[in-house]
Amino acid sequence: MPRLPFLRWSGPTWILPHRGGSAAPADPLAELEHWIGQLPPRLPLTRARMLGARLKTMLERDIQVRVRLKMLGLIDDAALRLSSEIEAQLNMATLPLTRRIHNPLIATLGVLKLLCGAYLALAEQLSQRWVRFTVTRPLRQAIERGTMLATHRLSLTHRAYAIGNSSTWQQLHAFHRLARQHGFADERPDTGGMALSISDHYAQAILLAAADPTAIALGDLDRVRFYLQRHVRYCRFMVAGKDAEALQAQAQGLYVLNGSTQPPLALTRYRAPLTPEHCLLDCREMLSKLQGQIDGLRLGVVPARLGLPIVARQRRYVAMLETLHAHWAHPRSRGHGRTRFLPRADLVSGFSAIRPFIASTALHRRSDEAGAAGERPDLNARTSEWGIVDESPGGFGLRYLRGQTQYIQVGEVVALRPHERASVLVGITRRMVNRKDGEFDIGIEVLAASAIPTTVVLPAAEHQLRPRIPVLLLAKLPTLGGRAGLLAPTGEVPPGTRITLQQHGQRLALKAGVSLEKLAGVEIIPLYRSEP
Structure with missing residues (x-):
């Protein structure tokens, strides 16, 4: 058959050449990549708004599935780079946030929300097709990218000490439901390292929310995220089935997936009866491993043998692990009855x-x-x-x-x-x-309820000045059953230091104990009566 100059075959369609010498339409992927490269690098708020506007325009157009997926990938790569810049600024920011940081943060979270919604809409569209074997890979890519963006959006929200948005949890619930429906929720990418499955990302988001991130110090938040990155694979999702009644009786370490606008609720706080249809997150194996790591650190085991970083030798890290175990195993409500109101x-x-x-x-x-x-x-x-x-x-x-x-x-x-x-x-x-x-x-x-500023004079060698350490004497500590204690700079008052006080005209000799808790630059030290 002779080759006709006015027709050429391109995949499933015949493409006619452009007439009148007009230029061929630009490749949408190349054009979008070029546009992203021209965004102002030092104006994060402008970049976020431009990305959001471009994404909205793109979603209104009828674009082929695979091209749309690649275009979404380009935009979410740019959004993640922007998010990393915002996160670096949050690390150095103070609260409440100034407008210079707050406005770009809100705009960036808005772009991430739009991207998650676009991936979810694309995944639901592909999931409803009668013949899905031709779109299995795009479907999985849309769900994986959407899940990662949703968890990243939650992480950025936690970094700003804010509460996770309800739409993020709705999107995470939907992504996980679609992944389970199509059978690849628990499959991890073949990229090696600590690559997580869709279920792992979802469990990580649930456990980070259960750890109460608004009560975690900034440096410890990264440590919690790293711990979950390495150990969340010990969690699994399950259906209650015929064991529903037995599971509710041993509810510790289980979370109920309710599909609502809130994170899954710990089964220990779930008041309704558990039905066989309920889906649960089972963290009991991870909690058992966590308790073993805490016990090992207390006995002096090298952190590397426990699967922990070298910083785990610090007392503060052990205290963080103990707090995580308490939050995940025995979550409690923070609600208290108000006894009286003092306006200022x-x-x-x-x-x-x-x-x-x-x-x-x-x-x-x-x-x-x-x-x-x-x-x-x-x-x-x-x-x-x-x-x-x-x-x-x-x-x-x-x-x-x-x-x-x-x-x-x-x-x-x-x-x-x-x-x-x-x-x-x-x-x-x-x-x-x-x-x-x-x-x-x-x-x-x-x-x-009260404190006395004073100084502690430490012993010194002969002909040397005795160091004077500024401290706060706390007469009654409720956490110590009313016993006295000290607030002192970290490491300045060693255990066994003798302290002499005057109480009701009598001399009282006390001895410093082992630090109970290390705070920001200071530590809480209990005081005991010293034997004469």
Whole structure:
């Protein structure tokens, strides 16, 4: 058959040459890649808005499935690069976030939401086809990429100490349901290393949410994510079946998948009867391994033999693992009944600022506070005002009103003085939450109802000055059953240090014990009576 010059075969269709000398339409993939390369590199907010607008325009067009999938891949690669830049800025940011960081963060989360929605719509479209063997690979790619983006969106939200969006959980539920329906939810990519399956990503998101990320210090959040990356493969999804009643009786380490806008609920807190149709996340094997790792670290086993990084030798890392085990095995509700409402409170953060605040400024009347703060510019830079939105026997829920917050972080020691009280409470910041409309909340655990700034004089060699260590003496620690304790700079007051006090005209000899908890730059040390 002679070759006709005006026709050429290209796959399943015949393509006619363009007439009139007009240029052929550009390749959409090459054009999109070129457009992404022209985005302003130093304007993250502009980049996020441009990516969102381009994605919306692309979704309105009728594009071939495989081309659409590749175009989505180009945009989500650009969105992930942008997300990495935002995450690096969050690592150095203070809360509440300034508009310079908050606006790009919201715009980037919006792009990730659009991308997840686009992948989900494409996956559902392909899943409904009668003949699916021709689109099996695109279907799997759409579900895998969508699941990874949804978990990344949650991770970025946790990094900003915000609560995960309901749409993200809806998308994760849908992606996992489609993957289980088509039989590849538990298949891991053949890329080697620590590549995770769709079920692994979903379980990782569930467990990170169950670990209460708003109460995790910034450095520890990366450690929790790394731990889950290595050990989440010990979890599995299962259907309750005929063992539903027995599983509810031994609910520890099980989570119920409800498909709602909230993360799956721990079975220990699930009040309705478990039915055979319920799907569960089973973390019992991972919890058993975690407990073995904690026991091994306590016995001095080398972390590498336990599958842990070298930093696991630190006491803080062991405390983090113990907290994770408690959250995952015995999750508890944070709700407390409000006993009374105090509208305002002054808060000072940081050990170095708390001592002068308790010693002098906190005892001044409010009419004199401006002068007192003016004499202490370092104290003024660490003081802020908060509204008390909740109070429980163990602490306070506070909402930011005004003042300096750049030194507030999870694990930081603080002093709190409600305006209607003369006493100053010493506590620890246990939680930080960025809420909508610029609201910023923190949770404070009360450590002691009062504190005395003083110094501890350590022994020294002959003809040497004896070191004087600034400390806060806590007369009664509820966590120690009312026993006294110290807040001291980390490592400065060794166990066994003798401390002498005057109490009711009598001399009281005490001895420092082993540190109970290491906070941001300080540690809590119990005091015991010293034998004469």
